[in-house]
Amino acid sequence: MHARGKRKRAIARATVKEGRNGVTVNGYSLNAIEDPYYREIVSEPLAFVDEDFIQKHDVSITVRGGGKMGQAQAARTALARAIVRFTGSEQTKKKMLDWDRSLLVEDSRRVEPKKFKGPKARARFTKSYR
Template sequence: MPVDQPHSSAPDILHGWGARQRGGRIRVKGGGQVSQIYAIRQAIAKGIVAFYQKYVDEQSKNEIKDILLTYDRTLLVADPRRCEPKKFGGPGARARFQKSYR
């Protein structure tokens, strides 16, 4: 899968900041392959920030958070867009059936 290669190694930018390799599993459900990769990236980045907040000082956490936000904002900020449900009176969520006067 060549699509995931530039994205899957994104949290490696923290390697110089002492982000140790930790064992763990990330389970992802739903969506396609690319959206699952984005979910894994976001889980790893948020986990690193949470680890630094809990076990290291606040200054280091803010530095790592700033680095991640400048590198790629989607690593820490989720995309809130979801599919809007269909309503009655039309073929979709916003579109209405065409009205005829004759």
Template sequence: MKVVHTVGKRRTAIARATAKEGSGKIRINKKPLELMEPKYIKMKLMEPVILAGEALSDIDVDIDVKGGGIVSQMDATRTALGKAIVEFTGKMELKEKFLSYDRTLLVSDARRTEPHKPSKSSKGPRAKRQKSYR
């Protein structure tokens, strides 16, 4: 039985996907994709499923996601799901389709928060005192 493990990241959210042969079920934190709320999150998560079409009919994907907020988790999950589908099927045309639609379906977002500087640790990394001319 073929099993594929992939990872998607967005800021502090990390999604780990496991794809294996099955009947087309997708679960995120043991919850079916169809039951995800809010609707915006569900629709964004459905994008790789819709693009994959019939290629997904014999794949079960379990995704565990931790950290970050709901939008970061959604982006990390999309990336992990897209990578899992492409890697499991091995179809280059599917990979090209994902890349042409949205690159973040296959490539994790590399941006991270900037660390705070020592002198102004509570105000942020680039905070400066406001200048007054009078």
């Protein structure tokens, strides 16, 4: 079962299938990720399935683009969507939505493009009359 998650510039694809490899992110085991905060974000959807599900299935997540936190949040969304699709459980979906809506629903905010007459998207160059 395939699922996709996006956050800012990061795009994650998650695949769930029968097997015993556990959860891998870009080829690395979830336990091999050094940053505990990153690991916690990615593994959050696993709290909604039993331990038996994790041991009997392979979850492979591929993430590209964006920064570290954007990638973590994209992987989290992709993993949650893949779990809901694979299990087909409305109860799991409802639990996830009640816990945190961003587990299943992407954040539509993107970086606003820079305009002329200013250093950033909304800021304007200062004007002085001397």
